[in-house]
Amino acid sequence: MQVRSIFLSDIHLGTRGCQADRLLDFLRDYESEQLYLIGDIIDFWSMNRGIHWTAAQNTVVQKILRRARHGQKVMLIPGNHDEAMREYDGVSFGDILVRREHIHVTADGRRFLLLHGDEFDQVTRYHRWLAILGDVGYNLLVRLNASLSRLRRALRRPGYWSLAGYAKSRVKRAVSFIFDFEDSVIHAVRERGLDGVICGHIHNAALRQVDGLTYINCGDWVDSCTAIVEHLDGTLELIRAWQPAIAPANARLTEIAVVPAPTLDHIPELNPLLGRQTTQL
Numbered sequence: 420m421q422v423r424s425i426f427l428s429d430i431h432l433g434t435r436g437c438q439a440d441r442l443l444d445f446l447r448d449y450e451s452e453q454l455y456l457i458g459d460i461i462d463f464w465s466m467n468r469g470i471h472w473t474a475a476q477n478t479v480v481q482k483i484l485r486r487a488r489h490g491q492k493v494m495l496i497p498g499n500h501d502e503a504m505r506e507y508d509g510v511s512f513g514d515i516l517v518r519r520e521h522i523h524v525t526a527d528g529r530r531f532l533l534l535h536g537d538e539f540d541q542v543t544r545y546h547r548w549l550a551i552l553g554d555v556g557y558n559l560l561v562r563l564n565a566s567l568s569r570l571r572r573a574l575r576r577p578g579y580w581s582l583a584g585y586a587k588s589r590v591k592r593a594v595s596f597i598f599d600f601e602d603s604v605i606h607a608v609r610e611r612g613l614d615g616v617i618c619g620h621i622h623n624a625a626l627r628q629v630d631g632l633t634y635i636n637c638g639d640w641v642d643s644c645t646a647i648v649e650h651l652d653g654t655l656e657l658i659r660a661w662q663p664a665i666a667p668a669n670a671r672l673t674e675i676a677v678v679p680a681p682t683l684d685h686i687p688e689l690n691p692l693l694g695r696q697t698t699q700l
């Protein structure tokens with residue numbers, strides 16, 4: 420299908436979780452005039468701990484470079500996992516332009532702020548070590564869950580201890596984290612007089628109206644496999660390239676991905692610190 424623009428974020432190339440095959444399927448199905456990569460495309464944080472680079476991930480990079488070479492406008496807006504690229508604001512690498520943020524005008528004239536969004540996540544902004552900790556924990560949990568599922572299948576029973584059950588207790592906090600994030604992004608968009616935002620970062624795809632503005636999140640290619648496309652007439656659509664077969668457990672894990680630091684509020688010294696940072700929104 421020919422579309423005007425494709426928006427992708429949080430591909431996390433270089434990690435075990437990256438679903439490069441699904442992304443290749445998606446890229447085969449959608450041709451566009453412009454391609455926006457909105458952060459966390461290559462996961463340098465994870466790669467510090469060990470690189471997981473597959474042939475499919477290689478092909479993703481090749482396909483993107485090829486699109487740029489063939490005249491498609493490709494822009495990279497770095498995220499926190501590829502933040503080293505932020506130093507190159509305005510620099511073109513071959514045919515790919517790097518920008519910290521960008522204003523995209525749709526075919527029907529609406530103005531959208533494009534940015535990764537970690538600027539609005541109080542945890543990654545002020546507590547980098549804490550975010551990395553959460554990141555390690557999440558990767559561990561994803562791997563643990565896979566082994567656990569295999570084990571359960573082998574035993575032909577659901578098992579005594581459920582990771583999903585454990586996750587459930589954390590979901591409430593995750594949900595409020597998502598709302599805080601969306602609120603602050605929308606607030607910034609309103610102050611700048613724009614019509615909406617297209618961001619990523621929290622691995623939670625969305626396309627909805629919030630108080631007259633359009634909040635769009637590209638989701639990710641680790642868990643949900645989602646993308647945003649702009650059709651030729653300017654209509655924006657959220658594409659779900661893949662629905663997980665075992666939805667409940669996976670859905671919980673998606674939400675865990677955004678829990679900043681599940682246990683740190685039990686550390687009394689951190690409470691005033693975390694509280695003060697949140698009021699800076």
Ligand SMILES: [Mn+2]
Nearest residue numbers: 459498499620
């Ligand atoms: Mn991010």
